[in-house]
Amino acid sequence: MHRDEMKHIDEGRFFFIGLLSLIWLLVRSGTKPSRIVYPCQKVALANVQIWFALYIAPLLCINRYLSLSSIVEFLKRRRILTITSACTILVGSIIAWLILGGGREVSIELSIEGRLASKLPSSDIFVVSGTNGYDGGFHRLIELMSLYGVKFYKSDTVSELKGPDGLIARDDVIIIKVNSQWDERGGTNTDLLKAVIEAIVNHPDGFIGEIVVADNGQAQYGPYGTGGSLNWDRNNAEDKSQSVQKVVDGFSDRYRVSTYLWDSITLQRVREYSEGDMSDGYVVYDNPDPKTGIIVSYPKFKTKFGTYISFKYGVWDPGSKAYRSDKLKLINMPVLKTHSIYGVTACVKHYMGVPSDKLTQHNPHTSVGSGGMGTLMAETRFPTLNILDAIWINPYPRSGPRTSYSSAVKVGVIAASLDPIALDYWASKNILMKTASILGYRDLSSMDPDNVSPGSLGSWLRLSMEALIEAGYKVVIGEEHINVYVAKYR
Numbered sequence: 001m002h003r004d005e006m007k008h009i010d011e012g013r014f015f016f017i018g019l020l021s022l023i024w025l026l027v028r029s030g031t032k033p034s035r036i037v038y039p040c041q042k043v044a045l046a047n048v049q050i051w052f053a054l055y056i057a058p059l060l061c062i063n064r065y066l067s068l069s070s071i072v073e074f075l076k077r078r079r080i081l082t083i084t085s086a087c088t089i090l091v092g093s094i095i096a097w098l099i100l101g102g103g104r105e106v107s108i109e110l111s112i113e114g115r116l117a118s119k120l121p122s123s124d125i126f127v128v129s130g131t132n133g134y135d136g137g138f139h140r141l142i143e144l145m146s147l148y149g150v151k152f153y154k155s156d157t158v159s160e161l162k163g164p165d166g167l168i169a170r171d172d173v174i175i176i177k178v179n180s181q182w183d184e185r186g187g188t189n190t191d192l193l194k195a196v197i198e199a200i201v202n203h204p205d206g207f208i209g210e211i212v213v214a215d216n217g218q219a220q221y222g223p224y225g226t227g228g229s230l231n232w233d234r235n236n237a238e239d240k241s242q243s244v245q246k247v248v249d250g251f252s253d254r255y256r257v258s259t260y261l262w263d264s265i266t267l268q269r270v271r272e273y274s275e276g277d278m279s280d281g282y283v284v285y286d287n288p289d290p291k292t293g294i295i296v297s298y299p300k301f302k303t304k305f306g307t308y309i310s311f312k313y314g315v316w317d318p319g320s321k322a323y324r325s326d327k328l329k330l331i332n333m334p335v336l337k338t339h340s341i342y343g344v345t346a347c348v349k350h351y352m353g354v355p356s357d358k359l360t361q362h363n364p365h366t367s368v369g370s371g372g373m374g375t376l377m378a379e380t381r382f383p384t385l386n387i388l389d390a391i392w393i394n395p396y397p398r399s400g401p402r403t404s405y406s407s408a409v410k411v412g413v414i415a416a417s418l419d420p421i422a423l424d425y426w427a428s429k430n431i432l433m434k435t436a437s438i439l440g441y442r443d444l445s446s447m448d449p450d451n452v453s454p455g456s457l458g459s460w461l462r463l464s465m466e467a468l469i470e471a472g473y474k475v476v477i478g479e480e481h482i483n484v485y486v487a488k489y490r
Helices: 003-031 033-037 039-060 068-077 083-101 137-147 190-201 244-249 349-353 363-370 372-379 420-438 457-470
Strands: 123-129 173-177 210-215 256-261 281-284 297-302 308-310 314-317 322-324 328-332 335-339 343-345 385-394 409-417 482-488
Touching (some): 137 190, 137 409, 173 190, 190 210, 244 256, 335 420, 343 420, 385 420
Parallel strands (some): 173 328, 210 256
Antiparallel strands (some): 123 409, 297 308, 314 322
């Protein structure tokens, strides 16, 4: 049989496969939208998406310069005999899209158990389940941390939640690094963000410091290909209109709380304040790291309230011409989700919102697989605390980082640790993999931190760990090295 004839037969077959997949989705998920999480439905949805791209999307792209004859010729090539049939299919696709996009949200209650490490060194992870972010769950988390020796508040006096070894002092400048590149469930939960800010400004000694909520969406990718935003219309929250900016605006009339989207300076290369450069922008290393290959870069900027911050060196005092590194604290606050290339986005991968990917020609993102984020943490600023937002997650293998409302799964978990490696390891195994397994997925290798094949999550997470250990940080990997303390909010 001639190759062109075979090609037409294959196209015809797939046309009907896609059409049958659409009908299957309408019958199975139309009556019960939550079924869209089933593996068979996911396959059908993938068929429909490809079918739509082949047969329908081109029709939507037809502009006013195309003639009717060219449209008819296109329809003939696709073996669609009439414009009427194409319109019927288009209407069916729109109906399917409306049904799938408006489906009920999926919620799963995970069984999370505490455990003690069997080997040293060890790191602690604190977990609260049954929370929606702004319901007291975060306060329960800092109570749990304090119970096991990690006090949230730094103070000269000692009480249940504060002490000399606490994390946040009343006069600190705190960067809360969120995920802002994606809207809907792809960004950090703003209810949780609100709870964290509220906890800081309610410092028992009286808060007189400053908070900056920041991120670099790299002025690329994201839902519109333009990078991040701290003021999305569709957000990860109970009230979906509640953006990061709206949360911050609710505090800024009483406290020094502001935002800074580093996308706006990601193309501006600058020098440090100590070198006489007071401009906002990115400081970039001259050479890549010899082991992980990353070209380190980091932001320096002036806040809304006039504070000069170097992400690496700390708060700059123009009068004394000196940095106060100890007064700058960093809360690393990612949302837990899968990643199409690197398997999982959590605390370590979240550091891609620190460097300038554009000034270094995509080098930081490429270096994730070789441990570059570990080098970046070690060379710039290690987190004071990692708070992992696992209230709504994306557990579908390699489907992230974009996470729509309809594709997210609610598990209602938040977790915290001083160790980003341990938290990523534990959360991948005990939240993402467990949820994906409940949904029927069998190949979980992309999100398995024990998979150490080249380029895998387990491989680059260990390379990141090695970079941090070499710099003197205590980080661990493996359940035998992790203490897990669990509390249930409700």
